[in-house]
Amino acid sequence: MPILILRRILAAVPVVLIVITIVFALLRLTPGDPATVIAGDMASPETVSHIRTELGLDRPLYVQYGAWVADVVRGRLGNSIQSKKPVADLIAARLEPTFVLAFAAITLTVLIAVPLGALAAWYRGRWIDKFVLALSIGGFSIPAYVTGYILVLTLAIWADLFPSQGYVSPFQQPILALRHLFLPALTLSLVFVALIARVTRSSVLEILNEDFVRTARAKGASDRRILWRHALPNAAIPIVTVIGVGIAMLISGVVVTESVFNIPGIGLLTIDAILTRDYPVVQGLILFFALIFILINLLIDIVYVIVDPRIRY
Known part of the structure; x- marks a missing residue:
């Protein structure tokens, strides 16, 4: 049974990497400039440029992706545009x-x-x-x-x-x-x-x-x-x-x-982030929900083995 559970855990790793990649692409590859959307239509070019720098959107795409994966591994999901607080802390406070x-x-x-x-x-x-x-x-x-x-x-x-x-x-x-x-x-x-x-x-x-x-x-x-x-x-x-x-x-x-x-809770935080166009928070919440789904599916696989011993064979 431990070997079967280990297989399930290892099989979940590529899924997590795919989810991290998709969440990264949602913000970077969607039509329009996220910095312009966050700043608003009346914002000056300097304000838009500052937001792009703050979000790291002025760097090459592969550099952004590497930094994003490294931050996710360390539990860092960036800072909220509205409150300036770390996204991970905002999510943890609503758990x-x-x-x-x-x-x-x-x-x-x-x-x-x-x-x-x-x-x-x-x-x-x-x-x-x-x-x-x-x-x-x-x-x-x-x-x-x-x-x-x-x-x-x-x-x-x-x-x-x-x-x-x-x-x-x-x-x-x-x-x-x-x-x-x-x-x-x-x-x-x-x-x-x-x-x-x-x-x-x-x-x-x-x-x-x-x-x-x-x-x-x-x-x-x-x-x-x-x-x-x-x-x-x-x-x-x-x-x-x-x-x-x-x-x-x-x-x-x-x-x-x-x-x-x-x-x-997390639900009210999601609605507030969408209404205020707080993209780092929305991105972090999408990743959070996706990881919850993966974790629950992993736990279901483990419960299968416990409930029905025939699955081990």
């Missing part, structure tokens, strides 16, 4: 709200979706199965920001049960933090509850038709044992896959959710 929100959302999703999908497969054709199918259609049809505003209107404004905006660290005030996290986490999780529940249902249905399930039933195993001890663990690979994809999509999906609930 906690985003990761806490994503963790709360994926935890809520898994706790709801996996049992719901398994029960829908077991009681195929009954009301819970129809409910899961309806939830899947509704979850994919309604955008996250619409769901967020509906939850704010009903549960925060009308019912006055939860705060509608802001963030409280769970490491300082856990109870108050849970109240602040519930609505945004529920907003993020609804789409993925529909996705994961449907995949779980399909995967468990396939396993329930296998010979070993019929053998377990013939030996007198209870329905609960067949479903939770035999069917669900053997249906784990597709479920783990979609959960991993869901985690990656949650990290990127916080951009909309954080703006709705005014959570000072």
Whole structure:
């Protein structure tokens, strides 16, 4: 197993290099001069020249690329045009709200979706199965920001049960933090509850038709044992896959959710950087999200080996 995991890690290295190259090209090779866009239409040539020098755009392209790769390896992503602070520091300062929100959302999703999908497969054709199918259609049809505003209107404004905006660290005030996290986490999780529940249902249905399930039933195993001890663990690979994809999509999906609930995380930083045309910050955020996707896919490969020993061979 360690050799297989090492292979997965080594296979991710070229992907990281490709991502670094693409992110570098986004700023340098797109039409127009980034320095002119940042400076504005009314800026003087001296101002534009100063910004070009500050961004290193006046150097040859291969020199810029070498410097960019070296900076990324050292964790340096340049300085913000607006705040003059290092981009890496700006991202690091916003990590906690985003990761806490994503963790709360994926935890809520898994706790709801996996049992719901398994029960829908077991009681195929009954009301819970129809409910899961309806939830899947509704979850994919309604955008996250619409769901967020509906939850704010009903549960925060009308019912006055939860705060509608802001963030409280769970490491300082856990109870108050849970109240602040519930609505945004529920907003993020609804789409993925529909996705994961449907995949779980399909995967468990396939396993329930296998010979070993019929053998377990013939030996007198209870329905609960067949479903939770035999069917669900053997249906784990597709479920783990979609959960991993869901985690990656949650990290990127916080951009909309954080703006709705005014959570000072990576998502709100992304919107601010785009609106102010802070290209170094946008470039650093694109690289950050891309690396998160690569890391999660690497972790999924490792989990495959742990969940299903047959993959080792």
